[in-house]
Amino acid sequence: MNDTSTQQLNHALLCLCAAELVMMINTTAFNVALPDITESFGSNMAEQQWVVSIYNLVFAAVVLLAGFLGDRLGHLKTMLAGLGLFVVASVIGLTAGNVPVLLVSRAIMGAGAGVVIPMGQALLGILFRGPELSRAMTTWAIAGTLGVPFGPLVGGALTASLGWRGIFGFDGLVFLAVIMVIRANVPQASAAHKSQSLHMPWLSVAMMFAGFTLFSAGLVNAQHGVLAVNAWIPMLVGAVMIAGFVLHDRMSYNPLMELGLMKDSSFAACAPALMMLNFSMYGIIFIMPAYLETVLRHDALVGGMLLTPLVIASIVGAQINDWIVARMNSRGASLLSLGCLAAGMLMIGVAMWWPSEIAKQSTVLIGQIVAGFGLGAGQPAMLTWAMGRVPIEQSGAGSSLLTVFRQFGSIIGVGIFGSIQSGLYVAGFHHFAQSAGLNPQSAGSVTLDFQQTAGFTGVTGEWIRQVASRAYESAMIGSFAVAAAIIIVTLGIVALISRKIMQ
Structure with missing residues (x-):
C-alpha cells in the first residue's frame, strides 16, 4: 500500500467515523429531551418508550434488508441513501405537532440508522484487513462510543437553548454535511455482485x-x-x-440473512455479547435522564453533563482495547467487558440504597465509569473478532446480522428497563404516599408526577415530589439489578460458546 492509498483510506476512515459519530449522537440525544417532550405533549411512560423504541424497532427491521441490498447494489450507495433518510426525518420532526408525527420522524431515522451502521461496518471490513482492520474498528468504536453518551450532552445543550426541536434542526444540517463529505472521500469499495439475486424476499x-x-x-x-x-x-x-x-x-x-455465519464460534459468541452492549447502553441512557433532571432537579444541559463519566470511561476503554486484547485475546477482552457492564449496573442500583447523598452520587459515578469502560473496551474487540471471520463478499450480510443482535439488545434494553422501572415506580409511589399520609394517584411517570404538583398548595406539593423521587430511586434498584443478572447470564453463554477458542 503506497502513501497515496494510505492517505485515501485514512480520509475514508475519518469520514465513516464522522457518520457514525453524528448518527449515535442523534440516537441518544433524544433521551435527555424526553422530559421536555413529555411536558410539551403530556406523554405518558408508554409514549416515551415508543419515542425511543420505534427508532430501534425500525432499525432492527431494516438492517438485514440493508445488508441484502448493500451486497448487491453497492455498500456506499446504500449508505448514502440511509443518510438521506435522516435529512427527511429531521424536516418532519422539526414540524411535529403531536406524538404520532414525532413517532413517524423517529421511525424514518431508525430506518436510516439501520442502513448506515451495517454499511459503515461492511465498508471497513472491505477497505481494511488484517491488523489494519483492528485499528479501523477501534477508531470506529471510539466514534460510536463518543456519540452514544455524548449525545445527551449535545441534546441537553440544544434542548436548553433551542428546545427539543433544536435537535431536529441540528440533525438536518449535520447529516447534509456528512453526505457531501462521504461522497467526496469514501471510495466505492465493492461493486454490486451481479451473480446474486435482486429479488426481494x-x-x-x-x-x-x-x-x-x-x-x-x-x-x-x-x-x-x-x-x-x-x-x-x-x-x-x-x-x-x-x-x-x-x-x-x-x-x-x-x-435475507446469512445464518451460516453463526456456525463460526467466534461470530456466534460475539452476537449475544454485542447485544448486551446495546442492552446496557440504551437502558442506562433511558433511565438516567429522568433521575438526573427530574429527581435531582437539574436542567437538560447539566443532566447531560452528569453522564460525561460514561463518555470518558468509554473513550479510555476503546483507546486501550489493543493493549487488553494483546494480553487477554479477543475472547478475554469481550468477557471482561461484560463483567464490567454487570458490575457497573449493580453499582448504580446499589447507590440508591445509600441515605447519604454524597455516597449515593459517588457510587453512581463509579458505576458509570465501570460500565463505560466495559462499553468502550468491548465494542472494538467484539467487532474485530467477528468481522475478521467474515468473507469479503458477505461483509454486508455479516455486519447486518451482528447489527440485528445489537438492535434487539436496544429494544429489550428500553423495553425491560422501561417496563420494570415503570411498574416498580407506580407501586413504590403508592407505598410511599400512603406512608406519608397522602393519597394522590401517580400519573405514571416521575416527570408527570412532578408536573401535577403544580395543582397543590403549601407543603403538599413538596411532599409529593419527595414521594416521587423516593419511588423512582427505589425502582432503579430493581431495574439495574435485573439488568446485571441478564448480563451475567449472557456472559456465561458467551464463555460457553467460545470455550474452545484460543484467539
Whole structure:
C-alpha cells in the first residue's frame, strides 16, 4: 500500500467515523429531551418508550434488508441513501405537532440508522484487513462510543437553548454535511455482485418486521404488568413470528440473512455479547435522564453533563482495547467487558440504597465509569473478532446480522428497563404516599408526577415530589439489578460458546 492509498483510506476512515459519530449522537440525544417532550405533549411512560423504541424497532427491521441490498447494489450507495433518510426525518420532526408525527420522524431515522451502521461496518471490513482492520474498528468504536453518551450532552445543550426541536434542526444540517463529505472521500469499495439475486424476499421482511413490532409492543405494555393480556400475548406471538422468520429464511433459496455465519464460534459468541452492549447502553441512557433532571432537579444541559463519566470511561476503554486484547485475546477482552457492564449496573442500583447523598452520587459515578469502560473496551474487540471471520463478499450480510443482535439488545434494553422501572415506580409511589399520609394517584411517570404538583398548595406539593423521587430511586434498584443478572447470564453463554477458542 503506497502513501497515496494510505492517505485515501485514512480520509475514508475519518469520514465513516464522522457518520457514525453524528448518527449515535442523534440516537441518544433524544433521551435527555424526553422530559421536555413529555411536558410539551403530556406523554405518558408508554409514549416515551415508543419515542425511543420505534427508532430501534425500525432499525432492527431494516438492517438485514440493508445488508441484502448493500451486497448487491453497492455498500456506499446504500449508505448514502440511509443518510438521506435522516435529512427527511429531521424536516418532519422539526414540524411535529403531536406524538404520532414525532413517532413517524423517529421511525424514518431508525430506518436510516439501520442502513448506515451495517454499511459503515461492511465498508471497513472491505477497505481494511488484517491488523489494519483492528485499528479501523477501534477508531470506529471510539466514534460510536463518543456519540452514544455524548449525545445527551449535545441534546441537553440544544434542548436548553433551542428546545427539543433544536435537535431536529441540528440533525438536518449535520447529516447534509456528512453526505457531501462521504461522497467526496469514501471510495466505492465493492461493486454490486451481479451473480446474486435482486429479488426481494418480501415474506421474510414482513415476518421479521411483524415479529419485532409485536414483541416490542408487548414489552412496552408490560409496564402495566407482565401477566397482562396485552403484554404477554404480543410478546409470545412476536417471538413465534421471529422464530418462523428464522426457519423460513434458513430454507429460502434467496435468504435475507446469512445464518451460516453463526456456525463460526467466534461470530456466534460475539452476537449475544454485542447485544448486551446495546442492552446496557440504551437502558442506562433511558433511565438516567429522568433521575438526573427530574429527581435531582437539574436542567437538560447539566443532566447531560452528569453522564460525561460514561463518555470518558468509554473513550479510555476503546483507546486501550489493543493493549487488553494483546494480553487477554479477543475472547478475554469481550468477557471482561461484560463483567464490567454487570458490575457497573449493580453499582448504580446499589447507590440508591445509600441515605447519604454524597455516597449515593459517588457510587453512581463509579458505576458509570465501570460500565463505560466495559462499553468502550468491548465494542472494538467484539467487532474485530467477528468481522475478521467474515468473507469479503458477505461483509454486508455479516455486519447486518451482528447489527440485528445489537438492535434487539436496544429494544429489550428500553423495553425491560422501561417496563420494570415503570411498574416498580407506580407501586413504590403508592407505598410511599400512603406512608406519608397522602393519597394522590401517580400519573405514571416521575416527570408527570412532578408536573401535577403544580395543582397543590403549601407543603403538599413538596411532599409529593419527595414521594416521587423516593419511588423512582427505589425502582432503579430493581431495574439495574435485573439488568446485571441478564448480563451475567449472557456472559456465561458467551464463555460457553467460545470455550474452545484460543484467539
